[in-house]
Amino acid sequence: MGLSRRSMLKRIVASSAIVIVPFSAFAEWMEAAFKADNYKSALAAIGSENLIASDKIKLKAPEIAENGAVVPIQVSSTLENIESISILVEKNPTPLTGQFKMFPGLKPDFKIRVRMGETSKVVAVVKADGKSYATESEVKVTIGGCGG
């Protein structure tokens, strides 16, 4: 079976598109990860399906949040070669809240405020050396912060 020039070209374009898309998707805002509507698929979308529990990550979150609309979180880590740090709220309608990327001179120590719809685990996922390490903390929410 001979391939026409046109169909050959189509194949080349299609195969190179497969290679290029993930790169541009990674450099850009991660649409699929931020829109993932459950914890498992959010973890899958950031490439962290297999979490390794680590005591080298410190996650500071309140035990009780009276107002789920503003829950202060601090995350820091002593892991080496960190690529990114993601904060997920397991039971939020879209669990991934934010992801910090690492740069030379940037300390893996951040504060941020997240929304929580209900009592849930807050999970910090640290990607380092191609592995995903995690620490979690349960936050009790009295008034949810995701609705109206």
Place this chain on the structure above:
Amino acid sequence: MRVKAKLVDGVATIKVLIKHPMETGRRKDEAGNIIPANHVKTVTAHVAGVQVFELNSGVGISKNPFIQMVLSGRSIGDTIDLRWSDSSGKTGETSVTLK
């Protein structure tokens, strides 16, 4: 966008506050129409054109986002340029010089 910086022994602690509604896309207005989602997507920091920080965010970040970052190896006179962009395409920027 407001920013505060404190430099101690070469370590700069930068606090950023962005005035933004962070609409989740789940809220309704008085007429019962859904207010479309609009949230900060990225926050970046550069020093002399070199990127030193990036946050990607979704609707799970609180209204009027607050972020604190810590930069090491900084000195007096360094200017940190901060920039945000949201899902509607709006952007904002400000800078702070360490002293």
